[in-house]
Amino acid sequence: xxTAIEELENKGKAAKAASRKLAHxxxxxxxxxxxxxxxxxxxxxxxxxxxxxxxxxxxxxxGMDEAMLDRLMLNSSRLQAxxxxxxxxxxxxxxxxxxxxxxxxxxxxxxxxxxxxxxxxGIIYESRPNVTVDIxxxxxxxxxxxxxxxxxxxxxxxxxxxxxxxxxxxxxGVPGNAIQFIESPERELVSRMLKMSENIDLIIPRGxxxxxxxxxxxxxMPVLASxxxxxxxxxxxxxxxxxxxxxxxxxxxxxxxVCNALxxxxxxxxxxxxxxxxxxxxxxxxxxEMRGDxxxxxxxxxxxxxxxxxxxxxxxxxxxxxxxKVVDSLDEALEHIVRYGSGHSEAIVTEDHSAATRxxxxxxxxxxxxxxxxxxxxGGQFGLGAEVGxxxxxxxxxxxxxLKELTTYKWVIMGSGQVRP
Amino acid sequence: xxTAIEELENKGKAAKAASRKLAHxxxxxxxxxxxxxxxxxxxxxxxxxxxxxxxxxxxxxxGMDEAMLDRLMLNSSRLQAxxxxxxxxxxxxxxxxxxxxxxxxxxxxxxxxxxxxxxxxGIIYESRPNVTVDIxxxxxxxxxxxxxxxxxxxxxxxxxxxxxxxxxxxxxGVPGNAIQFIESPERELVSRMLKMSENIDLIIPRGxxxxxxxxxxxxxMPVLASxxxxxxxxxxxxxxxxxxxxxxxxxxxxxxxVCNALxxxxxxxxxxxxxxxxxxxxxxxxxxEMRGDxxxxxxxxxxxxxxxxxxxxxxxxxxxxxxxKVVDSLDEALEHIVRYGSGHSEAIVTEDHSAATRxxxxxxxxxxxxxxxxxxxxGGQFGLGAEVGxxxxxxxxxxxxxLKELTTYKWVIMGSGQVRP
Numbered sequence: 001x002x003t004a005i006e007e008l009e010n011k012g013k014a015a016k017a018a019s020r021k022l023a024h025x026x027x028x029x030x031x032x033x034x035x036x037x038x039x040x041x042x043x044x045x046x047x048x049x050x051x052x053x054x055x056x057x058x059x060x061x062x063g064m065d066e067a068m069l070d071r072l073m074l075n076s077s078r079l080q081a082x083x084x085x086x087x088x089x090x091x092x093x094x095x096x097x098x099x100x101x102x103x104x105x106x107x108x109x110x111x112x113x114x115x116x117x118x119x120x121x122g123i124i125y126e127s128r129p130n131v132t133v134d135i136x137x138x139x140x141x142x143x144x145x146x147x148x149x150x151x152x153x154x155x156x157x158x159x160x161x162x163x164x165x166x167x168x169x170x171x172x173g174v175p176g177n178a179i180q181f182i183e184s185p186e187r188e189l190v191s192r193m194l195k196m197s198e199n200i201d202l203i204i205p206r207g208x209x210x211x212x213x214x215x216x217x218x219x220x221m222p223v224l225a226s227x228x229x230x231x232x233x234x235x236x237x238x239x240x241x242x243x244x245x246x247x248x249x250x251x252x253x254x255x256x257x258v259c260n261a262l263x264x265x266x267x268x269x270x271x272x273x274x275x276x277x278x279x280x281x282x283x284x285x286x287x288x289e290m291r292g293d294x295x296x297x298x299x300x301x302x303x304x305x306x307x308x309x310x311x312x313x314x315x316x317x318x319x320x321x322x323x324x325k326v327v328d329s330l331d332e333a334l335e336h337i338v339r340y341g342s343g344h345s346e347a348i349v350t351e352d353h354s355a356a357t358r359x360x361x362x363x364x365x366x367x368x369x370x371x372x373x374x375x376x377x378x379g380g381q382f383g384l385g386a387e388v389g390x391x392x393x394x395x396x397x398x399x400x401x402x403l404k405e406l407t408t409y410k411w412v413i414m415g416s417g418q419v420r421p
Numbered sequence: 422x423x424t425a426i427e428e429l430e431n432k433g434k435a436a437k438a439a440s441r442k443l444a445h446x447x448x449x450x451x452x453x454x455x456x457x458x459x460x461x462x463x464x465x466x467x468x469x470x471x472x473x474x475x476x477x478x479x480x481x482x483x484g485m486d487e488a489m490l491d492r493l494m495l496n497s498s499r500l501q502a503x504x505x506x507x508x509x510x511x512x513x514x515x516x517x518x519x520x521x522x523x524x525x526x527x528x529x530x531x532x533x534x535x536x537x538x539x540x541x542x543g544i545i546y547e548s549r550p551n552v553t554v555d556i557x558x559x560x561x562x563x564x565x566x567x568x569x570x571x572x573x574x575x576x577x578x579x580x581x582x583x584x585x586x587x588x589x590x591x592x593x594g595v596p597g598n599a600i601q602f603i604e605s606p607e608r609e610l611v612s613r614m615l616k617m618s619e620n621i622d623l624i625i626p627r628g629x630x631x632x633x634x635x636x637x638x639x640x641x642m643p644v645l646a647s648x649x650x651x652x653x654x655x656x657x658x659x660x661x662x663x664x665x666x667x668x669x670x671x672x673x674x675x676x677x678x679v680c681n682a683l684x685x686x687x688x689x690x691x692x693x694x695x696x697x698x699x700x701x702x703x704x705x706x707x708x709x710e711m712r713g714d715x716x717x718x719x720x721x722x723x724x725x726x727x728x729x730x731x732x733x734x735x736x737x738x739x740x741x742x743x744x745x746k747v748v749d750s751l752d753e754a755l756e757h758i759v760r761y762g763s764g765h766s767e768a769i770v771t772e773d774h775s776a777a778t779r780x781x782x783x784x785x786x787x788x789x790x791x792x793x794x795x796x797x798x799x800g801g802q803f804g805l806g807a808e809v810g811x812x813x814x815x816x817x818x819x820x821x822x823x824l825k826e827l828t829t830y831k832w833v834i835m836g837s838g839q840v841r842p
Contacts, residue, residue: 020759024782103804109793111803118815119785197637201815216618217641222816243838250840338441360833361445364540372530372836381841382532382832383524394539394622395643395817399832411803411820412781415793417664419671420802 004184005192011147011180012199015120018177019145023117025174027094030141033172034090037137038083040168041161045079051160052129059153067257071128072154082133085386089137092385095404096143099412107418113409117143119201121406122193124149124215126207129157135204136165136179138388142406145178147200149193151207152185159183190214197221202406204389224397224405226389228316229259229344231374234333234359236350237268241275243371244349248279250373251347253286256320259390260345260367260377263316264323266333269295272326276300288320295326314340330355334362341365343392345374366392366399425605426613432568432601433620436541439598440566444538446595448515451562454593455511458558459504461589462582466500472581473550480574488678492549493575503554506807510558513806516825517564520833528839534830538564540622542827543614545570545636547628550578556625557586557600559809563827566599568621570614572628573606580604611635618642623827625810645818645826647810649737650680650765652795655754655780657771658689662696664792665770669700671794672768674707677741680811681766681788681798684737685744687754690716693747697721709741716747735761751776755783762786764813766795787813787820 041048052074059072095115102112121144125131132148139146150158162181170176182189194203197220204224205215212225233251235244251262267275276296280303283290291308292300305324312323313336327333337346347369348359356370367377377400379387384402391397397405462469473495480493516536523533542565546552553569560567571579583602591597603610615624618641625645626636633646654672656665672683688696697717701724704711712729713721726745733744734757748754758767768790769780777791788798798821800808805823812818818826 020783020785023785105802105804109797116785220638222643222814240838246838246840254841356835360835362441364441364444364537365831367832367834369834370836372834372839373841375841376530376834376839377832381526383526393643394829398829408815408817408819410786411788411798413788413790413793413797414777414781415791417661417667418793418797419667420675420794420796 004186004189007184008182008189008192009196011182012120012196014177015145015147015180016199018175019117019119021175022140022145022178023096023119023143025143029173030094030143031090033140033169033174034086034137036168036172037133037165038086038090040164041079041083041086041133044164045076048079048157048160048164049074049076051156055154055156064153068127072157074129074157078130082130085134086137089141089386092141092403094141095407100409108416109418110414112412114412115404115407115409118406118408120145120147120199122147122149122196122200122203122221124190124193124203124205124207124211126151126211127154129154129161131206132158132161132181133165135388136162138386138403138406140169140174140178142403144406145180147180147182147193149182149190155183155185191218194219206389223393224389224391224401225393226259226391228342228392229261229390230263230314230316230340230342231260231345231347232264232266232333232337232341233262233347233349233374234266234330234337235268235271235275236330236348236352236355237270238352238355239268239271239275239349240351241271241278244275245278245282247347247349247371247373249282249286251375252283252288252322253320254373254375257318259316260374261318262322262374264313264325264340266325266327266336267296268330268333269326269328272296272299276324277303280305283322286320288322290322290324292324293326296324299326300324316342330358334359337363343394344390345369345377347372347374366390425607425610428605429603429610429613430617432603433541433617435598436566436568436601437620439596440538440540442596443561443566443599444517444540444564446564450594451515451564452511454561454590454595455507455558457589457593458554458586459507459511461585462500462504462507462554465585466497469500469578469581469585470495470497472577476575476577485574489548493578495550495578499551503551506555507558510562510807513562513824515562516828521830529837530839531835533833535833536825536828536830539827539829541566541568541620543568543570543617543621543624543642545611545614545624545626545628545632547572547632548575550575550582552627553579553582553602554586556809557583559807559824559827561590561595561599563824565827566601568601568603568614570603570611576604576606612639615640627810643817644814645810645812645822646814647680647812649763649813650682650811651684651735651737651761651763652681652766652768653685653687653754653758653762654683654768654770654795655687655751655758656689656692656696657751657769657773657776658691659773659776660689660692660696660770661772662692662699665696666699666703668768668770668792668794670703670707672796673704673709673743674741675794675796678739680737681795682739683743683795685734685746685761687746687748687757688717689751689754690747690749693717693720697745698724701726704743707741709743711743711745713745714747717745720747721745737763751779755780758784764815765811766790766798768793768795787811
């Protein structure tokens with residue numbers, strides 16, 4: 001254990017030292033390295049897939065379920081997609097060096113804010129090996145060194161990917177130490193990592209609720225937490241029922257296992273009799289399990305709907321399950337969202353402009369929607385070009401985070417001998 | 422103790438509930454409340470000064486030193502100044518509601534980022550009662566509720582100020598619960614407060630290094646830490662010696678007890694023989710205690726300079742003391758700053774454009790200066806209008822923080838039925 005901790009600390013120091021060089025690398029050098037990485041993912045496919053095969057076999061033997069296995073598994077086309085994402089990152093504008101709030105003070109001081117990398121980003125993630133590539137690319141482009149700590153079950157895959165990335169980056173002129181991968185599987189390393197505020201400027205947990213809580217509670221450096229998404233869609237009494245069906249269907253069914261999928265449908269009582277059977281019919285066809293409150297159950301008596309239990313409100317299902325509740329007013333819907341929402345993505349469907357305005361103004365969430373599916377909460381969909389994660393924290397970055405959200409700024413003041421009176 | 426914890430938790434809940442209303446108050450209402458507060462500080466001077474007198478008497482009896490007593494003490498003119506600051510905050514633009522990054526996506530979704538308050542700001546501070554007023558005003562203007570936890574020695578003063586503020590705000594139409602003051606002096610309350618992430622969105626420690634460390638290490642919500650300022654001024658070989666004297670003198674002497682004051686002077690060896698006696702003469706006249714490395718001691722043999730010990734490098738003196746070191750290159754100066762700086766304010770004095778550019782680019786600090794005194798690091802001086810603190814964290818806000826730094830944003834998406842393909 002002693003050596004594993006030492007290894008971690010040495011990698012932290014090496015990353016910090018490398019970050020100082022990385023911060024000043026020209027954009028072309030970073031882009032060249034990104035393209036090199038993309039090419040290496042394809043040219044070195046054999047060694048990556050060999051390592052992944054071993055991980056997958058072990059995982060299968062240990063009884064990992066199909067969904068998890070699918071997340072772990074790599075193949076040619078997935079590597080191609082990862083390479084393509086890397087090329088996209090290369091093509092995005094470099095956020096580093098941008099200046100803003102430039103002005104000259106009455107005393108002649110020239111003052112500006114200049115965008116700079118954060119320094120070293122730590123990332124603690126589970127299973128999916130593509131995170132290794134995604135985060136490395138985003139950190140490199142934004143001038144940050146990175147310390148990667150992946151899940152045990154993907155150790156061989158991540159290790160192979162990190163080796164390929166590091167060598168390709170180095171060949172492109174980036175300090176190799178800018179990309180650090182933690183090989184040791186010891187869990188205690190995570191605790192130590194969370195205290196390394198001198199060498200890690202920001203930590204990002206990517207994984208389940210437990211991991212996020214562990215990091216948020218114990219880290220001594222700032223945390224970018226991609227939190228739980230408990231998403232409501234409220235169908236107002238003035239909703240266009242057809243739009244409301246399309247939106248709620250899309251929000252629940254298009255990809256039910258992700259954080260921006262619908263968890264709870266709130267329906268105004270004046271439209272419930274008409275609307276609920278319409279959406280229930282579509283959801284039933286798609287295999288959505290429905291859990292309703294008393295009034296929803298009554299209206300949907302001809303559908304298979306089970307009574308919602310208390311724990312169904314404020315639950316992130318990540319599956320084809322939806323809770324349904326009838327409310328008597330916009331206020332009641334807002335109160336329900338205050339109480340049960342997680343501040344991720346919330347939507348109203350209405351043709352009433354005042355209701356939409358109130359909802360968008362009063363709901364305190366990273367993303368608030370009028371007449372659209374919450375599934376749009378995504379860096380790519382929002383035009384950020386790339387996504388580091390989706391923040392549910394109310395700080396710095398909120399909602400989808402792109403390259404700019406991996407930077408901070410410094411104040412640059414240029415004078416000619418000014419002193420303070 | 423149980424009751425004190427309950428009191429704290431109830432105040433947290435009340436602040437959170439009030440923050441939801443405060444977030445949508447019109448600017449005029451907030452400004453009116455701010456002006457009301459300013460007027461009440463003057464009209465209710467008697468009760469505030471009475472409370473303060475008791476605090477001061479008790480502090481004197483317990484042997485508090487003069488400097489601390491001075492920080493604690495209020496009088497008419499200090500109240501007037503606090504009232505004036507409040508009026509200034511009223512006159513500043515309201516950051517809430519500003520929209521940015523507005524665009525229409527190809528699918529017709531209208532998307533924008535809208536500036537919103539953080540919610541509830543917790544502040545843990547020591548002695549100075551003016552913090553009660555300053556932070557309440559800044560939070561109110563930026564639409565945030567606030568939970569104030571002041572030092573024990575200023576309990577009566579802070580309690581009186583909080584009462585006045587709360588009543589004046591309420592009379593102006595602001596929910597009284599938006600301003601919460603913790604009366605109980607128990608230290609355990611701080612530990613509990615740091616875990617109240619459900620009701621406190623951001624915590625600001627204002628005080629010594631120990632307090633900041635306690636908060637940074639234990640808080641489960643984001644922290645805005647006004648950290649230690651270990652500030653260097655590097656006099657390059659191409660410096661104009663007269664400018665360098667004026668700048669280093671100002672940085673050390675104009676107000677030595679604050680975080681942006683000079684702690685360490687680095688001087689290039691090619692200019693040291695000429696420059697060091699010039700600044701030493703001025704510093705000696707002002708009573709600055711000088712602690713030099715070997716080469717500085719040699720050059721300044723005719724001055725009273727003591728040998729610097731290892732602990733003098735990287736020390737925040739907060740007093741008329743300066744460490745002095747001779748370096749052989751800009752690189753050596755940069756390395757010294759990497760090793761000993763705290764990322765607050767760092768300056769170079771030089772007429773060499775390349776040297777200035779390198780320094781401004783490579784030094785990783787909240788504020789980097791060429792040819793000016795580090796004493797300018799201040800929200801007022803930078804034109805922010807007001808200052809919440811000076812952040813040495815590399816996140817969200819860096820350097821002087823104004824009203825905008827007490828806000829975050831939400832994404833607002835307006836559609837007409839769009840779903841994700």
